[in-house]
Amino acid sequence: MKRQRLSTRWLAFLTLKRRIILIFMITFLLPFAGITALSYYTINSMLTNKIHSTIRNNMGQVRLSLENAFSNMNHVSQQLAFQGSVGPKLGQFLEATEPYRQAELIDEINADLDTITYTNPNIGLTLYYFANDGTYKFENLNAARNFDPLRLPTLAEQYRVTYKGPHLSQDQFNNQYVLSVLRKVDLPERDDVYVYIESGFKLTQNILENNRFSPNTRHLILDVDGDVVYSELPGAFPQGTAFADGDAAAESGFHSGYYWFRGTSNQGWSIVSAIPKAEYMQERDLWLVQIAVFCLLFLAVTLGLAWLLWKMVYRPLNDFNREIRRMSKSNLEPITTASNIPEFSYLLKQMNGMKGEIRRLFREVEASAQRRADLEIEKLRYQINPHFLMNTLDTAHWLAVMKGQGEIDKLIVSLNKLLYYNLGKTGERTTVREELDALEQYLTLQKIRYDFDFNVEVETDERVLNLEIPRFILQPLVENALYHGLQDDGRILVRVWFDDALRIAVSDNGAGMSEETLMQVLHRESQGKEKVGMGIGMNYVKRTIESFYEGRAVMDIRSEVGHGTTVTLTLPAGTNGEERVS
Incomplete structure (x- = not known):
């Protein structure tokens, strides 16, 4: 009985979700442990071979660079030896007794040395050394006072040429490490004359800096006996000592915390x-980290598969719960989630229908609000004057014609056309062309009415004339320019153009408005007590374009006291963006 209760509790604990995850974990861990062990030993071997190969290649390039430097100095020394072009002149100089001849030979030898060193820019200090008396001649640079090339560390001797270095330069103004060669000139008369040549001031250090396996790679140079003659690690490999405890045969090893690799020159x-050691192991450690990341990734994929399998069963419930939460937050977008289980698919379909009914009711409420806004705009428009004015003005027009009053007739005709346009029953929409025609009639009336001169310029892009816009939005902007400080010689510029949207700008050079005045003009709800002429105001224009374009239009006003005002409307092209400028 007790065992049965434990079994029941265990089965209750092992939910479907836990069972799926447990099965996938066991399936993952058993084979992966063996794969990981095998991969570790394989990759460790591959990386060790790769590191050794890379280091040896880099070391070979350094060795080749040093050999080329010695070869270049060896070639120059051959030209200065007795078998070369300059050596015989040195012999003639040593045998010459006449001062004039000696001076002539000195100039020739110096000229030859200058030519040789100029054509070999990596060559540094160059001179002839006389071992018996410890002197030197024909140096191209200032040699050190205690100059003695025979005391310099020797790397190797071959074919009467001694290879030296690296050592401090014997140029007294250069404290850099260099390589050098010492060759016997082989003069018939003297056996103690040598050619001494150094590499360029920074050539040796530049060579050693190149081709490092890592930023902390250091180099040593050993002579033919295996002694350290140059060391970048004096603590672990002191200069003048036998390298690596005298192990001359080994090509690689480990000593004092460093893995070392050796290559021998010709x-x-x-x-x-x-x-x-830390850097030597760095790449292998990096691979181990990558293996660990791969293991974690594989584990994540396994858990993801288990999770996907679990979601196949529980996802419909979660989807249904999520849609209920969305509805509680007024999110009525249609349900796009599908279910392969018929029962849940039916529930989601029913919920989709319920959301659609709620959306329809919301649209009806919004349409009712829009109609109220339209009626408010229509009410504002009819604040101007009653309709019967048009008939009365038409009668006045004919009386003026009969009486021969041409100026009065012109005024009445313009006023009648303007009123017909503003109060006409042609709908809320018009075109840019019709709006500009109405503006022309309005300006005709204002020029007759005002007792000062003002100039109005209209610049229009021909492509926009047939685009639809709300009626009666241009005249209030021009009217605002007239009623806010325009004086004699005033100028109003009306520009209509297309630049990714329809743009209408009205600029004047009048008195301008302060920020406070501008806010009052733009935001007061009613202008019934302050309206002038036929102006309904910029507030009307702002509310009209907001209603017509459903908030996608922009009205920008820039004004400076004493410099004028510019009002710019940015409207989507065509009616609600349906038309396009071609």
Whole structure:
């Protein structure tokens, strides 16, 4: 009985979700442990071979660069030896007794040395050294006072040429490490004359800086006996000591916290690259991290598959719960989630129908509000004057014609046309062309009425004339320019153009408005007590375009006291964006 209760509790704990995850975890862990162990040993071997190959390649490039530097100095020394072009002149100089001849030979030898060193820019200090008396001649740079090339560290000797270095330059104004060669000139008369040549001031250090396996890779140079003659790690590999406890046969090893790799040159000297243990192991450790990341990724995929399987069963319930929460937050978008289970699919379909009915009711409420806004605009428009004025003005027009009053007749005709346009029953929409025609009639009336001159210029893009816009939005802007400080020689510029949207700008050079006045003009709800002429005001224009374009239109006003005002309307092209300018 107790066992049955434990079994019941265990089964209750193992929900479907937990069972799916447990099965996938077991399926994942058993094979993955073996794969991980095998991968570790395989990758470790591959990385070790890769690191060794890379280091040896880099070390080979460094060795080749040093060999080329020695080869270049060897080639120059051959030209300065007795078998070359300059050596015989040195012999003639040493045998000459006449001062004139000696001076002539000195100039020739110096000219030859200048030509050789100029054509070999990596060559540094160059001179002839006389070992018996410890002197030197024909140096191209200032040699050190205690100059003695025989005391410099020797790398190797080959074919009467001694390869030296790296060592501090014997140029007294240069404290950089250099390489050098010392070759016997082989003069018939003297056996103690040598050619001494150094590499360029920074050539050696530039060579050693290149081709490092890592930023902390350091180099050693060993002579033919395996002694350290140059060390970038004096603590672990002191200069003047036998390298790596005298192990001359080994090509790689570990010493004092560094993995080292050695390569031997054709002259017999060797170059060693030493890498700190931490950096040597860095790439392998990086691969181990990548393996760990891959394991975690594989585990995540396994858990993801288990989760997907669980979602196949519980997703319909979650979808249904989510749609209920959306409805509680007034989100009535149609349900796009589908279910493969017929029962849940039916419930989601029913909920979709309920959302559609609620959306329809909301649209009816919004349409009712829009109609109220339209009636308010129509009410504002009819604040101007009653309709019967048009008939009365028509009668006045004929009386003026009969009496021969041409100026009065012109005024009445313009006024009648303007009233017909503003009060006409042609709907809320018009075109840019019709709006500009109505503006022309309005300006005709104002020029007759005002006792000062003002100029109105209209610039219109011909492509926009047939675009639909709300009626009666241009005249209030021009009217505002007239009634806010325009004086004699005033100027109003009306521009209509298309630039990714229809733009209408009205600019004047009048008195301008302060920020406070501008806010009053733009935001007061009613202007019935202050309206002038036929003006309904910028507030009407703002409310009209907001209603017509459903909030997508922009009205921008910039005004500066004493400099005028510019009002710019940015309207979607055509009626509610349906037309386009071509």
